Amino acid sequence: MGARVKTSTTALPGGGRRQWAADRALRPAMRSPGRPQPSRTVQRAFWRLIAEGLSTEKASAGVGVSWPVGFRWFRHAGGMAPMSLDEPTGRYLSFAEREEIALLVAQGEGVRAIARRIGRDPGTISRELRRNAATCSGKQVYRAGVAQWKAQEAAKRPKTAKLVGNDQLRDYVQDRLAGKVRRSDGTAVLGPTPPTWKGLNKPHRQDRRWATAWSPQQISHRLRVDFPDDDSMRVSHEAIYQSLFIQGRGALKRELVTCLRTGRALREPRARSRNEAQGHVTSDVALSQRPAEAADRAVPGHWEGDLIIGTGRSAIGTLVERSSRCTLLVHLPRLEGWGEVPPVKNGPSLGGYGAVAMNAALTASISRLPEQLRQTLTWDRGKELSGHALLTLATGTRVFFADPHSPWQRPSNENTNGLLRQYFPKGTDLSRWSAEDLEAVALAVNGRPRKVLGWKTPAEVFEEQLRSLHQSGVATTD
Missing domain, CATH: 3.30.420.10 (Ribonuclease H-like superfamily/Ribonuclease H)
Incomplete structure (x- = not known):
């Protein structure tokens, strides 16, 4: 009989080598996070400040991140909050609790002692230490930032957007949004040649693309008129906006925001100019x-x-x-x-x-x-x-x-x-x-x-x- 190789379990809380291997087998492969992003609590606070009307720079400072990070969050999400602004229920461990767990683990506290200190079930702490610990060094080392990132990645439930999975619905939305302007006899009017879209708002004092340009709300409600008996031909106007503004959210290309009336590349308030009235009326x-x-x-x-x-x-x-x-x-x-005769006062x-x-x-x-x-x-x-x-x-x-x-x-x-x-x-x-x-x-x-x-x-x-x-x-x- 060959010699048995003894496996050390000193690095595993409770010696749970078998359970750790089972967890890793069920968990999908995760990309390396590099430097883990701030927690969703921080991002949620950032978007709350944006909703209150603060600038991106002030909102970034308000949650303690640099302004380039805040600008990247804002632009990547198209100016729309990519998450619910409601606080999660107490069922899930918060980032503050994970920081407390990391400190207690570093002090050598056991699972039950940690559970008593933060008011959680020992099984919750055991699973947290087993599933969300950092393993890059070959050992399990619990760090709050890495644990929060792993929990956020595992909590994602990717779902195919409706405009991606329904070709007829996507074609209907795109035609009403970006279809060609036509004369009464059906011939298309090309309109002007707009400048190349660079991801910015509508060009200032330049031509814009001519399109049928129905608003997402008009498209959403008109679907019920044109397809009264087909429940698959339904999409909310908010889903259309998300497909346009949030990168990777739907089947519509970002440049189609130029077909919206406002032409904004980011969903944010804009100033409105007022024309001065003039003339005399009896x-x-x-x-x-x-x-x-x-x-x-x-x-x-x-x-x-x-x-x-x-x-x-x-x-x-x-x-x-x-x-x-x-x-x-x-x-x-x-x-x-x-243009030929000089103007006369x-x-x-x-x-x-x-x-x-x-x-x-x-x-x-x-x-x-x-x-x-x-x-x-x-x-x-x-x-x-x-x-x-x-x-x-x-x-x-x-x-x-x-x-x-x-x-x-x-x-x-x-x-x-x-x-x-x-x-x-x-x-x-x-x-x-x-x-x-x-x-x-x-x-x-x-x-x-x-x-x-x-x-x-x-x-x-x-x-x-x-x-x-x-x-x-x-x-x-x-």
């Missing part, structure tokens, strides 16, 4: 004189309007119907002589949105509507509509002006202008787009489902209004 066309039926949105035919301004005194007129939220884009081309505006040109363009757009759907128009106090009396004579649409510094009195139009900035960013030349291009963008915006409309699209609601007017007109004729 009392008879003030907002207080607008009919009461226009305020409650019950009757269609009341519109809100404004301009979105680009470089070189270029502009696009926007009209939004208050009831259906249907959008019309008004083409404002350059006038003859632009108090002379005609050749940029395309002077009073005369504005009246002509608005008259052409509004005149295409049925008479019942052009009751009133609420405008900002810009001087471009100083000739509103001629517009009223030509179209029958009564014009009213919002109060100074009160953009909330035209809420639908302000919201729509924000949506349109995805296609027409500030600092770009808006005169290069034709009337057909503007119509294609209007079709894309009117084709997005809206929460306020019960997840119907503005185009669908506007079509219902037209049918209602047609039926009432036929009944009257009979």
Whole structure:
């Protein structure tokens, strides 16, 4: 008989060599952590400070980590907390308890003595020392940092994201988010060529990608309309955001954040600029004189309007119907002589949105509507509509002006202008787009489902209004 090799168990608490081997056999292979990350308690505290509005640098200092670590956490998670901010239950050992265990082990205390000191069951301490001790040196040495890392890795329950496992759902989400803008005949409009995405927010004063650009909330709720009997075609808007912002979370590429209206690469608050109101308005066309039926949105035919301004005194007129939220884009081309004739003080505006040109363009757009759907128009106090009396004579649409510094009195139009900035960013030349291009963008915006409309699209609601007017007109004729 061969000589037996005696195995020393002095390095194992309680001499549990057999149980240790069994634990290692059941445990999946773990990568080397290098320097173990701070505990989830620290990370959870970091994200709580971020949720309170602190900057990344201040939140990092508040939890005792360097600011490069905090910035890396923030950017890797896309500005979204990758974990629940609720404290874990007392069932699990905390990092503070593991530090206490490490100190007591170093002092030579036994398992039961440690259990009494921290108020835990001896079996809990025994399993902790056996499973989460460091073993790189060939011996079991209990260190709190390594034990916390091993516990966090073992607690992970990787789950395939729904957008990864369902191809039909992923294609639906991606098409509504990043699909091509199309004209009424179905042909695609390529739009401008945007700069290469570098992981940053939307480019400042540069072109952005044109896309159908439904919001994640619109996509999530529209799935119930398009697939009422298919429960597999369901995904929350938060899951879509996580797929976009958190690296490695889902099937959507990070660069698709450029298709979101905000274009932010990180989910964080942003400052909003407010335009200064200008112009003079007489009392008879003030907002207080607008009919009461226009305020409650019950009757269609009341519109809100404004301009979105680009470089070189270029502009696009926007009209939004208050009831259906249907959008019309008004083409404002350059006038003859632009760029050739030197500007003259108090002379005609050749940029395309002077009073005369504005009246002509608005008259052409509004005149295409049925008479019942052009009751009133609420405008900002810009001087471009100083000739509103001629517009009223030509179209029958009564014009009213919002109060100074009160953009909330035209809420639908302000919201729509924000949506349109995805296609027409500030600092770009808006005169290069034709009337057909503007119509294609209007079709894309009117084709997005809206929460306020019960997840119907503005185009669908506007079509219902037209049918209602047609039926009432036929009944009257009979």
